[in-house]
Amino acid sequence: MAQTSASPTPLLKDELDIVIPTIRNLDFLEMWRPFFQPYHLIIVQDGDPSKTIHVPEGFDYELYNRNDINRILGPKASCISFKDSACRCFGYMVSKKKYIFTIDDDCFVAKDPSGKDINALEQHIKNLLSPSTPFFFNTLYDPYRDGADFVRGYPFSLREGVPTAVSHGLWLNIPDYDAPTQLVKPLERNSRFVDAVMTIPKGTLFPMCGMNLGFNRELIGPAMYFGLMGDGQPIGRYDDMWAGWCMKVICDHLGLGVKTGLPYIWHSKASNPFVNLKKEYKGIYWQEELIPFFQAATLSKDCTTVQKCYLELSKQVKAKLGKVDDYFIKLADAMVTWIEAWDELNPPKGSAELPNGKGK
Amino acid sequence: MRTPPSLVSLAIDSALAQLSNISDLSFLPDHILIDLFLSQWSILKFEYLSGENSAGEAPCGIFKLPVEGFLKRTLRAGKLTEKILKLFIATGKEEVLSHIEALNIQLVLTPVLPTSKKNLSMSQIIDDNDVDIVIGALHSDLTPFLDEWRPVFSRFHLIIVKDPDLKDELKIPGGFNLHVYTKSDIDKAVGSASSASLFSGYSCRYFGYLISQKKYVVSIDDDCVPARDNNGGLIDAVAQHISNLTTPATPFFFNTLYDPFCKGADFVRGYPFSLRNGVTCALSCGLWLNLADYDAPTQALKPGQRNSRYVDAVLTVPARTMLPVSGINIGFNREVVGPALLPALRLAKEGKFRWETVEDIWSGMCVKVVCDHLGVGVKSGLPYVWRKERGDAIESLKKEWEGVKLMEDVVPFFQSVRLSQAAVTPEDCVIEMAAAVKERLGPVHPVFARAAEAMVEWVKLWKVVRTRLSP
Numbered sequence: 001m002a003q004t005s006a007s008p009t010p011l012l013k014d015e016l017d018i019v020i021p022t023i024r025n026l027d028f029l030e031m032w033r034p035f036f037q038p039y040h041l042i043i044v045q046d047g048d049p050s051k052t053i054h055v056p057e058g059f060d061y062e063l064y065n066r067n068d069i070n071r072i073l074g075p076k077a078s079c080i081s082f083k084d085s086a087c088r089c090f091g092y093m094v095s096k097k098k099y100i101f102t103i104d105d106d107c108f109v110a111k112d113p114s115g116k117d118i119n120a121l122e123q124h125i126k127n128l129l130s131p132s133t134p135f136f137f138n139t140l141y142d143p144y145r146d147g148a149d150f151v152r153g154y155p156f157s158l159r160e161g162v163p164t165a166v167s168h169g170l171w172l173n174i175p176d177y178d179a180p181t182q183l184v185k186p187l188e189r190n191s192r193f194v195d196a197v198m199t200i201p202k203g204t205l206f207p208m209c210g211m212n213l214g215f216n217r218e219l220i221g222p223a224m225y226f227g228l229m230g231d232g233q234p235i236g237r238y239d240d241m242w243a244g245w246c247m248k249v250i251c252d253h254l255g256l257g258v259k260t261g262l263p264y265i266w267h268s269k270a271s272n273p274f275v276n277l278k279k280e281y282k283g284i285y286w287q288e289e290l291i292p293f294f295q296a297a298t299l300s301k302d303c304t305t306v307q308k309c310y311l312e313l314s315k316q317v318k319a320k321l322g323k324v325d326d327y328f329i330k331l332a333d334a335m336v337t338w339i340e341a342w343d344e345l346n347p348p349k350g351s352a353e354l355p356n357g358k359g360k
Numbered sequence: 361m362r363t364p365p366s367l368v369s370l371a372i373d374s375a376l377a378q379l380s381n382i383s384d385l386s387f388l389p390d391h392i393l394i395d396l397f398l399s400q401w402s403i404l405k406f407e408y409l410s411g412e413n414s415a416g417e418a419p420c421g422i423f424k425l426p427v428e429g430f431l432k433r434t435l436r437a438g439k440l441t442e443k444i445l446k447l448f449i450a451t452g453k454e455e456v457l458s459h460i461e462a463l464n465i466q467l468v469l470t471p472v473l474p475t476s477k478k479n480l481s482m483s484q485i486i487d488d489n490d491v492d493i494v495i496g497a498l499h500s501d502l503t504p505f506l507d508e509w510r511p512v513f514s515r516f517h518l519i520i521v522k523d524p525d526l527k528d529e530l531k532i533p534g535g536f537n538l539h540v541y542t543k544s545d546i547d548k549a550v551g552s553a554s555s556a557s558l559f560s561g562y563s564c565r566y567f568g569y570l571i572s573q574k575k576y577v578v579s580i581d582d583d584c585v586p587a588r589d590n591n592g593g594l595i596d597a598v599a600q601h602i603s604n605l606t607t608p609a610t611p612f613f614f615n616t617l618y619d620p621f622c623k624g625a626d627f628v629r630g631y632p633f634s635l636r637n638g639v640t641c642a643l644s645c646g647l648w649l650n651l652a653d654y655d656a657p658t659q660a661l662k663p664g665q666r667n668s669r670y671v672d673a674v675l676t677v678p679a680r681t682m683l684p685v686s687g688i689n690i691g692f693n694r695e696v697v698g699p700a701l702l703p704a705l706r707l708a709k710e711g712k713f714r715w716e717t718v719e720d721i722w723s724g725m726c727v728k729v730v731c732d733h734l735g736v737g738v739k740s741g742l743p744y745v746w747r748k749e750r751g752d753a754i755e756s757l758k759k760e761w762e763g764v765k766l767m768e769d770v771v772p773f774f775q776s777v778r779l780s781q782a783a784v785t786p787e788d789c790v791i792e793m794a795a796a797v798k799e800r801l802g803p804v805h806p807v808f809a810r811a812a813e814a815m816v817e818w819v820k821l822w823k824v825v826r827t828r829l830s831p
Contacts, residue, residue, distance in 0.1 A: 113590065136771060137683035139645060139740050140652060140667070147669055149662065152655040152714065153684025153721035155767040168616065175617060178629040185626065190617065192624055194673040201681035206614035207630025241630040260616050284633065291613065291632050 009122050009129070013038040016099040016125070019091030023047040024105065029056050031108050035119050039101075042091040044069075047083060064090060076344075079337040084230025086239030088210065089338075093345050098218050099128060104211045106269035110172045113193050123263035124167045124214030127197055131161025132257020134202040142197040142259070161199075165220040165256040166247060169212035170194075171267040176209045178237075178284065179277035186273065197261040202252045205294055208244020212265045219256055221346075222306045223247045225338040228331050235286070235327065236279030242331075245294040250309040253299045282325075289324045293317075307339050314339075486602045490575045492694075493598065494519045494568030498561070498712050499582050500528035507533055508585040512596050519568040521546075523712075525560050541567060550821055558814060558821075561712055562687065563703035563719050566818075569694065570825050576605055577698075578691040580745060581714070587649045587746040590670050600743035601644045601691025604674055608638025609737020611679040618673040618741070638676075642697040642736040643727055646689035647671070651747040653686040655764055656715040659753035674741040679732050682775050685724020688714065689745045692727070699786040699822045700730040704814040705770075705807065707763050715756035718763035718770075722811065725774040730789040733779045762807075769804050773797070787819050794819075 018039050020026065023046045029036060033056070041061035045053050049065035069090055070077045080090045085104065092100055101121055110118045130144040136158050143150045143159070150159050175190040200206050215224060223246055226239035251258055297316060303309040318332035493516050499505070502520070506513065510533075518538035522530055524546060532540065546555040546567050559567045565579055578601045587595050607621040613635050620627045620636070627636050652667035659665070677683050692701060705722035714720075731738050777796050783789045794815035801808035 135775075137677055137681050137740070139647065139683060139686065141671060147665070147667065149652075149654055149658050149665065151684055152653050152658075152686065153718060153724075153767055154655075155771045156764065157768055158771070170616065175626070176629050177626060178631075180633075181626055181629075188624065188626065190624065192622075192672055194618060194671055195669055196671040196673060200614055201678050203680055204614050204678035206616055207628050209616070209629070237629065244630075260614075280629075287630065287632050288634055291635075 009126050011038055012099060012125055013040075015097055016040075016101060016121075017042050017091070017095040017097040018121075019044065019088055019095065019100055019102040020105060021046055021085040021088035021091070021102075022053060022105045024053075026053060026055050026105060028105050028108060029059060032103075033058070034117075035109070035121050039121075040097070042095055044088050044091045046085065046087045062094075064094065072345075073341050076337050076341040079225070079228070079334040079341065081226065081229045081233070081239065082231040084233075084236055084239060085210070086226035086229040089224060089226040089239075089243070092217060092221055092224050093338075093342055095217060098216065099125070099214065100217050100221075100224075101214045102210060103213075103265065104267075107171070107211055107265040107267055110264045110266040112264075113195075118263055118265070120169060120212060120263035120265050121214075123197075124169065127167035127259045127262075128164050128214055128216055130164065132164045132199040132259055133158065133161045134199050134252070134257050137201055138198075141261070142199070145197060162255050162257045163216070163219060164199075164259055165216050165251050166208075166258045167214040168200075168206075168208055168244075168258065168260040169214070169263045169265060170261065171209075171211060172264045174267040174270045176211065176267070179273045179280050180284070182270070182273035182276065186270075193264065194261065197259050200248070200258045200260055205245055205248055205291065206258075206260065208240050208247065210240030210243070211267065212263070213240075220247060220251065220306055222339055222342045223250045223310055225310070225335060228327075228334050233327070234325070235282045237276060238280070238283040238287075241283075241287070245290065246310065246313055246335075249294055249297050249299070249313065250306060253303065253309055254306070282327075286324060289321065293320055307343065310339055311336060486599065488515050488517075491516050491598065491602065492519050492568070492572040492574040492577050493517070494521065494565050494572065494577050494579045495582055496562055496565030496568070496579070497522045497530055497582055498526065498564075500526055501531040502582060503531055503533045505582050505585065506536065509580075510535065511594065512586060512598050516598065517574070519572060521559075521564040521568045523561055523564045524555055525712075541571070549825065554817065554821060557706075558703045558818065561710055561719075562714070562717055563706070565687075566701065566703040569698060569701055570822060571829065572694055572698075573829060575693065575695050576602060576691060577694050578602075579687065579689075581688045581747070583750050584648070584688060584745040584747050587744040589744075590672070595743050595745075597646060597689065597743040597745055598691075600674075601646065604644035604739045604742075605641050605691055605693050607641065609641035609676040609739055610635065610638045611676050611732070611737045614678055615675075618675040619739070622674065638737070640693065640696060640736045641676070641739050642693045642731050642734075643685070643724075643738045644674075644691040645677075645683075645685050645724070645738065645740040646691070646743045646745060647741065648686075648688055648747040649744050651749060653688055653714060653747075654753075656753045656757040656761065657764060659715065660757050663753065670744060671741065674739050677728070677738045677740050682725055682728055682771060683738075683740065684721045685727065685738075686714075687720025687723065688747065689743070696734075696736055697727055697730055697786050699790055699819060700727045702726060702790065702815055702818045704811040704818065705766075706810065706814070707760055707766075707807065709760040709762070711756065711760060713751040713756050715751065715753055716760040716763075718766065721763075721767070722770065725770070726790065726793060726815075729774055729777055729779070729793065730786050733783065733789055734786070766805065766807065769801060769808075773801055787822065790815050790819050 016039055018036060019042045021044045037058060041059055043061055043063040045063060045065040049067045053063065055061055066082060069080050081087050088102055101124055112118050133143065136154060138154060139151050140148050142148060171190060173189050224243050227242040229236045229239045248258060299309050299312050303312050314332045314335035318329055321328035493513055495518060497520055514536060518536055520538055520540045522542045524543035530540060543555065546559055569577055578598050586597065589595055610620065613631060615631060616628050617625045619625060648667060650666050701723050703719055705719050707718060710717050728738055777793060779789050779792050783792050794812045797808055798812035802812060
């Protein structure tokens, strides 16, 4: 039987970091203040490091620009994208918290159908703290939500679920369409509030959007590398897609769950579809090869940690996708660099490195 | 910075999207025509993930294609419809024709034309003659039920099948176009032995599926009435089921905005273009407000819990993902999967409340396996019906809880069963599944051995009855 949570959702304010990539300003934080103020922010400043990003008063934050990234990672900084929001994954790497919530700086508080402001962070926490059910689809969606449960026919042995690694939220107003769709439907707005959270079944891939995303860093952090995008790269706007496909293969392998659905945020800015088309162009063709690759990817039994899974995946990327384009050879190497950097910044607990101040 | 796409390449990409609207390609220069054709061709290819399905024929697709060299790739009906192929052929260009010949493209089956966005409005126009509404009557007085559904049902033909165990006369209000089938009709059609073992209780509705002559069947339990949506409007469950069945399903990749063919929605960034035409939807599973379809232990533990959450979404259940299909509110394409909806798993103490049955769960998983194998889709979500208060979960629990235990064996079986390449019709699939049930589940519990027999008998019946019914 699913547990009904009668108790309020814990704040987790000392266990969660909010990672925000930005190139402009952080004015949007004003609207989020009631919900975000208790939390520590990690701001990853993309673009020109000499520019000062103003953070609204009253927020507790650390900010990293390109110089900081280069300084902290040294030569390994090559794996962190420049001039692309993919740089946000640097924030995941330097965080010391158990959970991460990441949001784009053009995403605002949405309202539910009753007109009430949606506390997106609270919903992500709810999603992450309750189990997922990837092995059998529940037709009433998340059985752990208030007012729902497992339906007739759902085996009892599967009702405990598995730990949730990722909570993928959605967007009202400007939907996350690709450039061709934006060109065909420039005026389409998402006004449909779908009051559901659901687990994405095992073996099923999905397009993970990084605009409104929560995850358990301890469970899946090293798999959340957002790839090589932007400046000097042949592709953009596939950072979160790449991370999502890698992450899902690994979650399926390790028996972890991924949820999608609530919460909604209000996405305010429609990016220029022609600029997007230029960035996505190769991706649109490459994804025809990438999807079959990820759908068929299997990891060996001795991949028992996320890092091991990720490194094995990087080998397969090099071997199989290297044929599609040299970019994937570079990307596979960057995946390895990312894991090396991750392990350096996140040594296993109890290691001798701790007194050095790397851990908190 | 890499070279940006050329104007020509952008134009070709745009043309690809609009190809169904172009009536003549002969004016195009040869090299652009070839480019367009080959781009069209490459859009079709993608991996069909089924593990064993390595031969690569397109079971429900338009074209029969050579399989060597494609290995795990199975080709699906994409944008290369009959009309577009003819367009290319009509150009008379040598290179195009030799490409077509080299790729050995032949028109084989009746095209399952992908429903493009342009056809969305067409799918809303239901041809009443295409639909049968099959109601299993477990209550003798159908007046309140039919009166409530009158605005939705009255334009369609109804097949009412009376539970052979029900003694009282059926009371049916006027104003409907319907046929009623009672025990004697069933006995006459299939013999009294079959009618007793296959069609009693909730399973009486399968007789309706067996004798229906229509393309689409919608079936709703007789203790459900129309629900209201969030705006207070009456939900036309039949229209929604038909809409689900006449718009494509997308089982090979999950769309985070749910049904991309719904107004106001679309495929999201990252969704491969080759998968955007989707496949035929064969089964539509609706949901329930008020009394949700919980099992007896769950409802007994939460006696006051009622489902008041209206989730405004339809989504495709991904390929190879199993789900518990509730028979309370479903629609299906009888021509595509009819034989796969079957009465087979009958509990020893099966009763007249859904809490005391699992026949629909079994049937639903059979259908899902068949759909996955044939490459067609299953949707879940809207429409909702309002399920009235009925029965006592604790009483049901006292009487029959075996079904709950059996699921522990049923689910892993269906998750792992694989059908052979030779199974190309739903009947073939059911026969293969029955053999697997007999072999793997038969030894576990006699109810499974009986289910396997029932499945085989069902297919025989289906063939006999269909032959008798066909003109």
